[in-house]
Amino acid sequence: MDYTEDSITSYFAQAKRLNSDKFPIGIGDDMAQMQLENNNALISTDMLLDGSHFDTNIHSPENIGYKAAAVSLSDAAAMATVPFAMVASVGIPDWWGEEKLKELHSGLLRACSKFNCSLIGGDITSWQAEGKLAVCSTIISRPGETKPLERGGAKPGDLICVTGELGGSLEGKHINFTPKVNEALWIAENLSPTSMMDITDGLSTDLPRILNASEAGAVLESELIPISQAAENKKEPLSAALNDGEDFELLFTIPEKNSDFIKNADFKISTIGKIVSSKGLKIKNAQGQETEIKPEGYDHLG
Amino acid sequence: MDYTEDSITSYFAQAKRLNSDKFPIGIGDDMAQMQLENNNALISTDMLLDGSHFDTNIHSPENIGYKAAAVSLSDAAAMATVPFAMVASVGIPDWWGEEKLKELHSGLLRACSKFNCSLIGGDITSWQAEGKLAVCSTIISRPGETKPLERGGAKPGDLICVTGELGGSLEGKHINFTPKVNEALWIAENLSPTSMMDITDGLSTDLPRILNASEAGAVLESELIPISQAAENKKEPLSAALNDGEDFELLFTIPEKNSDFIKNADFKISTIGKIVSSKGLKIKNAQGQETEIKPEGYDHLG
Known part of the structure; x- marks a missing residue:
């Protein structure tokens, strides 16, 4: 995990982090540490690709970041669980600079903050050549008042x-x-x-x-x-x-x-x-x- | 999260999953559920790209899967923590088929099983055209006998x-x-x-x-x-x-x-x-x- 190291570290680390008391170790180390409410957590990961889920010719980095986070938040919804924390990895085209990364990051934050979900880390890597933008978001959620809702419980008559x-x-x-x-x-x-x-x-x-x-x-x-x-x-x-x-x-x-x-x-x-x-x-x-x-x-x- | 849905579901879900008692909901739903030992967990994510971290012209899908998992396991090591669970997202070239995905998966499993780490889910997406392989692994670990080791504690004289x-x-x-x-x-x-x-x-x-x-x-x-x-x-x-x-x-x-x-x-x-x-x-x-x-x-x- 190297999100926010070096040149871009300060920007990401400075970005307001929700609920920082729940994250004793946050952005800028090899891992982030989470203090959950109990021992029960859920996890989901999604890979979004340029040309498949978004189009860098049409959509802004901010929009792309928002969507990447929203897709994972939708997974948390799909189980009727409460979003808790997110990490995001990006594979960026070799011509991308810091400015676009910051925009992507503010899109991730926009979606997360709607649901009090903390963006606690990530990884940035650039393609050596010709690679297109890939964004992988991973969300941790916790059960709400009810048990997480699975796909397998539908009964005839429902x-x-x-x-x-x-x-x-x-x-x-x-x-x-x-x-x-x-x-x-x-x-x-x-x-x-x-x-x-x-x-x-x-x-x-x-x-x-x-x-x-x-x-x-x-x-x-x-x-x-x-x-x-x-x-x-x-x-x-x-x-x-x-x-x-x-x-x-x-x-x-x-x-x-x-x-x-x-x-x-x-x-x-x-x-x-x-x-x-x-x-x-x-x-x-x-x-x-x-x-x-x-x-x-x-x-x-x- | 759609790892192991449909055609490839059965293969991934059948693969021996370590410690399945700790994962009440596993591969095949919108999220996987984890039962941790306590409320303390760490998380890290890494994006590996073709041409940057591996070369699909040289390395087999099995080798690439192994490395993707090993890089995240190395993050767990970097904090002196115990690997617990992993999810993996892949963006695959449009000419990849099930066989290569299975090989990649067995590489992920080979690395995870060395450290009793359970592979509990993931996401598979294919590039529409010309996209190259991207693998994003996210690991959850737990503290060992000592506190997680951060980067910021070195003292003069050490x-x-x-x-x-x-x-x-x-x-x-x-x-x-x-x-x-x-x-x-x-x-x-x-x-x-x-x-x-x-x-x-x-x-x-x-x-x-x-x-x-x-x-x-x-x-x-x-x-x-x-x-x-x-x-x-x-x-x-x-x-x-x-x-x-x-x-x-x-x-x-x-x-x-x-x-x-x-x-x-x-x-x-x-x-x-x-x-x-x-x-x-x-x-x-x-x-x-x-x-x-x-x-x-x-x-x-x-």
Whole structure:
């Protein structure tokens, strides 16, 4: 770990660090030390690449830093946990200088500080030649009032729900979305969800992950899918809502008896279908016709 | 976090996971859950890039995976802490397939399992085009019997010590070194060191980091620097030992009174100089002449 050493050290170390009492050793040593509330912690790591998750020709370093942190904060939300600390590693093009690094760093800080999450260290390396920007963010979170929410607990009869609206995120939302950390904690405390994740690769790819982990199937209702304005502007809005990546909305299941409490949320929740015992993912149109959905979201090994 | 989802999930999840009782939620969810021994943990992250830290034309994916994990394990050693868990993110060239990913993964596992460290998750993303391999490893460690060893505690009069031999690591050692985790714990328990770090960017660049953090200076003795065989084969062996990067040896300071205990170590420790109160880094030759050393190791923003 060499974040903030030497020339750039002073800048990063001076940046206001949230909750410094919880971090006896912070930026500028081989490791950062964390004092957690108890012995229970969660961890997730995400790699964001130029051309895949952002475009350095379009997005500013600040925007890229924000997104890198937001993606990891969204992982903390996906488990209904509370963000605690983050470290970030960057591989920078050899023509990048300190100024761009500082901008990237302020983007990371902007996202983290929204959720009282402390940026406590990182690593900066430059490509020798021709390498493009890579940003790896790793987040530590802690359980909230409820147990961390896994993907594997959906039961036949459960309702399938999503926050917000789906599709078309790449038109703009993906670079500046607000991770659904607070929404996830509310859902966990008020709706007794049986499974949860965030939608990163598209509903048609991510829902099967809940279904596989839960050994169940699902039937969606096309009329109930909340389609974003950006997706409505596309040729096939429903297809965009089902398959576009990077929604960063929450996908979760709740026992049907809890559906009455959804109206108490001060944010949008849509019930889009039901968990069934027979495997597979189907969608029912307004006429009641069912067709099978194949995952058409983003496949990183495709 | 999407390590081990879908096609490659089963392989990674099946790989023997050490200490699975400490990880209630493991590979295959949005986050992994850790049950630490207490509320105290350390974290470090490292980004390794093709052409900078390894060369995919020369090194196998297994070797690259091993090095990525070893570099982070070396951070845990640098603080005299005990490795606990690791996550790894990879940005892969678009022509990579599952086979290479599996090899990379077995390299990560080979390094981790040497130190009873569990690989509990990660993220795989592919570049859209022309991107080169980037591997980001993040390690969680816990304090050993002593407090984590920082860089800032060196006092005038302390002896400066290094493990092993320096220089020429890029001739081969860097890709297959054994992180000095056990050595660091022994040093911490037996020599009451006042500061410690691992040498990653070369002695002439890394020792000033201890000096800056400790607000002190140092005088090295050229005759005492342990020069590796690989450095001896170079034109200027001493210069190689001082400036070459990626030694991954431990650099530490101890009170002079503890020097008698060095002989109890079952590994090589060399005393190479002394901490002094006047700032700066100097080296004294056999004739007693002192010259100033400027950092000539690797500068990631150079």
